[in-house]
Amino acid sequence: MQITWDDFQKVDLRIGTIIEATEFPEAHNPSYKMRIDFGDEIGIKKSSAQITKLYNLEDLVGKQVLAVTNFPPKQIGPFMSECLVTGFYNTNKDIALAMPEFDVPNGSKLI
Template sequence: MQINWDDFQKVDLRIGTIIEVTEFPEAHNPSYKMKIDFGEEVGIKKSSAQITVLYNLEDLLGKQVLAVTNFPPKQIGPFMSECLVTGFYDSNGAIALAMPEFNVPNGAKLI
């Protein structure tokens, strides 16, 4: 299915820095809970992600990630997710996060 430019512009994809990450033992699949700083305009949002195969807690702190920041909040068990962190499945089904090669300002939009 093709989309037009207006459809693409509706998706608010921004860079944020992970400022807090914890285990999420209540999740059905192994996951982490994260707080991500998207800068002054968007602020800090919470998200959960099934990324425990390729990442440990210490590796994630301070990493920049690409996320959709304009989805409505979604209840995931006892946790309210406020954004969708993006990534790709590797050949084994583990999720590799979408990250910039170089640091960019928090809140920068994907163009």
């Protein structure tokens, strides 16, 4: 299925830095809850992700991630997710986060 350039421009993909990561024991699948700083324009948003196979909590803080920031909030059990962190399945079906190779300012938009 092809999309138009206008369709792509509707998706607000931004870089943010994980400032807090905690266990999410209430999730159906093993997950973490995160607070992500997207800079002054967007601020801090919450998200959850099923990334427990490849990432330890203590290693996540300070990592920059690519996220969709203009989805409406979504209730995930007792947690309200405010953005969608992006990633890729590896060969074992574990999720590897989409991250920039170099540090970029929080809130930078994917172009």
